[in-house]
Amino acid sequence: MNILISSTSGEPIYAQIAGQVRQLILQGELVSGTPLPSIRQLAKDLQISVITTKRAYEELEREGLINSVVGKGSFVSGADQEFIREQRLRIMEGKLKEIIDESRLLGMEYTELAEMLKLLYEEEKE
Amino acid sequence: MSDVIKLQGLSKSYDRFALRDISLGIKEGYITGLIGPNGAGKTSLIKMIMGMVYPDQGDIQLFGKNHLQQQAANKDRIGYVSDENIYYEHLTVKDMKRVIAPFYTRWDEKTYLKYQEKFKLPPGKKIKDLSKGMKIKFSLAVALSHGADLLIMDEPTSGLDPIFRRELLELLSEHIQDEKKSIVFSTHNTSDLDRIADYIVFINEGRLVFNEMRETLTEKYLLVKGGRELLDRDVRHMFIGIRETGVGFEGLIGNRVEGERYFKDTAICEMPTLEEIMYFTVKGSEAHV
Amino acid sequence: MYSSFYLIRKDFILTRKYLLLLLLFYMVIGYSNLESYIVSALFPSMLMLMNACSLDVQHNNQRFLVSLPLPRHQLVLAKYLSLLPYAAISLTCTLLIYLAGVATGRTIEPIAWRELLLVIACFPLLASFYFPLYYWLGQKGMQIVNMIFMMLVMIGYPAIPSVNKKFPGLFDWINSATTDNILLWAIGGMAYLFFIYCSYLISLRVFVKKDI
Numbered sequence: 001m002n003i004l005i006s007s008t009s010g011e012p013i014y015a016q017i018a019g020q021v022r023q024l025i026l027q028g029e030l031v032s033g034t035p036l037p038s039i040r041q042l043a044k045d046l047q048i049s050v051i052t053t054k055r056a057y058e059e060l061e062r063e064g065l066i067n068s069v070v071g072k073g074s075f076v077s078g079a080d081q082e083f084i085r086e087q088r089l090r091i092m093e094g095k096l097k098e099i100i101d102e103s104r105l106l107g108m109e110y111t112e113l114a115e116m117l118k119l120l121y122e123e124e125k126e
Numbered sequence: 127m128s129d130v131i132k133l134q135g136l137s138k139s140y141d142r143f144a145l146r147d148i149s150l151g152i153k154e155g156y157i158t159g160l161i162g163p164n165g166a167g168k169t170s171l172i173k174m175i176m177g178m179v180y181p182d183q184g185d186i187q188l189f190g191k192n193h194l195q196q197q198a199a200n201k202d203r204i205g206y207v208s209d210e211n212i213y214y215e216h217l218t219v220k221d222m223k224r225v226i227a228p229f230y231t232r233w234d235e236k237t238y239l240k241y242q243e244k245f246k247l248p249p250g251k252k253i254k255d256l257s258k259g260m261k262i263k264f265s266l267a268v269a270l271s272h273g274a275d276l277l278i279m280d281e282p283t284s285g286l287d288p289i290f291r292r293e294l295l296e297l298l299s300e301h302i303q304d305e306k307k308s309i310v311f312s313t314h315n316t317s318d319l320d321r322i323a324d325y326i327v328f329i330n331e332g333r334l335v336f337n338e339m340r341e342t343l344t345e346k347y348l349l350v351k352g353g354r355e356l357l358d359r360d361v362r363h364m365f366i367g368i369r370e371t372g373v374g375f376e377g378l379i380g381n382r383v384e385g386e387r388y389f390k391d392t393a394i395c396e397m398p399t400l401e402e403i404m405y406f407t408v409k410g411s412e413a414h415v
Numbered sequence: 416m417y418s419s420f421y422l423i424r425k426d427f428i429l430t431r432k433y434l435l436l437l438l439l440f441y442m443v444i445g446y447s448n449l450e451s452y453i454v455s456a457l458f459p460s461m462l463m464l465m466n467a468c469s470l471d472v473q474h475n476n477q478r479f480l481v482s483l484p485l486p487r488h489q490l491v492l493a494k495y496l497s498l499l500p501y502a503a504i505s506l507t508c509t510l511l512i513y514l515a516g517v518a519t520g521r522t523i524e525p526i527a528w529r530e531l532l533l534v535i536a537c538f539p540l541l542a543s544f545y546f547p548l549y550y551w552l553g554q555k556g557m558q559i560v561n562m563i564f565m566m567l568v569m570i571g572y573p574a575i576p577s578v579n580k581k582f583p584g585l586f587d588w589i590n591s592a593t594t595d596n597i598l599l600w601a602i603g604g605m606a607y608l609f610f611i612y613c614s615y616l617i618s619l620r621v622f623v624k625k626d627i
Contacts, residue, residue: 040302040303045297047296048321049340050157050302051324051339
């Protein structure tokens with residue numbers, strides 16, 4: 001498992017950690033039951049404060065992606081496929097919204113955007 | 127979460143300087159950074175905790191015990207790294223270690239030898255011939271070898287190269303892995319150690335400015351950059367400190383929400399760094415004198 | 416109690432090299448056949464004590480001592496207790512020189528026990544003046560205090576013959592006084608110990624709450 005922190009991205013460090021772990025879980029790279037590094041170990045490895053990693057884990061816990069057991073550490077939760085699919089859809093929605101905003105900046109109509117999407121989708125298929 | 131150090135209304139006057147009514151708690155199991163400009167009172171505060179200086183007023187508790195009465199037992203659990211060399215300069219590293227070891231009930235020779243090797247400490251070299259970095263490493267080796275539950279370090283990185291600073295970060299995070307050990311260090315240079323600090327205690331002119339969680343600290347403040355025409359008498363009052371130049375101003379606001387509401391459309395609003403918070407606070411307090 | 420032992424041990428580790436110089440000093444005295452107990456028994460003790468004391472206040476060493484897990488009064492107590500080994504070393508060396516003198520046939524008179532013990536007993540007395548000043552003045556005043564005390568010892572040495580002249584009976588009395596007047600000895604002894612104890616209390620008062 002790789003977690004890489006950028007100190008120039010402007011995104012808070014806890015959000016970077018949470019985002020990358022979330023990504024790994026949703027992509028199926030981290031499967032249910034996989035132990036995550038302990039909060040203090042991760043803080044040590046990334047040379048950041050304990051509370052920053054704690055905050056990242058707390059956020060993932062809130063989303064239901066990981067479970068923390070006192071004395072044992074944190075694990076990828078046993079959330080079912082349906083739940084994970086939902087989460088992934090939500091991420092997709094987010095990305096689509098970004099694309100829509102971008103297209104508006106460029107003055108594109110919906111039909112133009114849909115055409116572009118269709119073209120790319122078919123290209124990928126081949 | 128309990129406090130490993132608890133200060134209550136601590137005051138101490140010197141000829142030209144005074145610590146005034148400092149009350150704060152240092153959390154067990156975490157790293158706390160004590161920041162402030164030179165002469166803010168960081169070393170005096172540490173000396174008081176180490177029993178080198180007696181407060182005129184106030185109360186100190188360490189590990190939940192009254193420190194002024196239980197000093198010896200408490201110090202057995204403290205590792206102290208001074209900003210200056212406190213060891214006998216003409217002794218060799220080995221002899222100095224022989225002097226220190228018997229006083230600590232939990233001294234572990236094996237651990238010491240491990241760190242001696244790790245830090246490449248030359249046992250036969252005299253203390254006065256060690257570089258500044260080596261001296262710090264020696265006091266760290268001593269502190270870590272008697273199983274200190276609380277590590278107190280006064281300016282441990284001043285005058286050290288970045289490579290050792292990195293090593294120190296590693297060592298410190300290693301030290302608190304068991305969730306029971308705590309670290310307090312002071313620094314006037316916020317850019318190096320503060321990234322692993324969980325809590326920040328900020329002292330300026332002998333007074334406590336804040337004692338906050340590092341993670342959410344910068345989110346409470348707002349750094350505003352804008353044109354000078356925005357600043358009138360009332361607006362100036364919102365700022366902790368302002369720096370004005372010919373081409374605009376930068377200022378720090380203590381209440382992020384309020385600041386954003388006011389300046390969102392007219393100026394650049396950013397999250398300040400710790401250094402900026404320190405800079406504008408000190409600047410602001412100077413302006414009010 | 417253990418900590419006093421280790422604090423005194425620390426003083427000896429610190430002054431190890433100077434102790435070798437002391438050996439040289441005794442060899443010179445032994446060779447020159449100088450028979451003054453002040454020179455052979457008081458002077459070296461005082462020198463050892465002052466040396467160890469000044470090393471403790473140099474640089475930031477006092478901060479090191481205070482950072483140790485000891486109550487401050489232990490630091491003071493250990494310094495007072497360290498008078499015993501210093502006195503013992505001086506006494507032993509003086510006796511060795513005497514024995515060497517006898518063995519080589521250079522000394523024929525019997526040893527003046529009482530005079531020797533009196534000089535040795537002067538050492539804690541002198542130190543009892545020294546310590547409160549030492550704790551009070553710290554690093555800054557140390558040099559001056561050391562010089563004054565060294566001068567006192569030096570003046571004491573040539574002063575003895577003149578004391579002898581003024582009070583001709585004194586030394587005879589010291590060397591011949593019998594144990595008949597036990598009461599007098601007991602009172603003297605008590606006063607002596609009381610004086611040292613008072614000095615200890617003053618040193619404590621000065622040092623225990625001092626800012627280092």
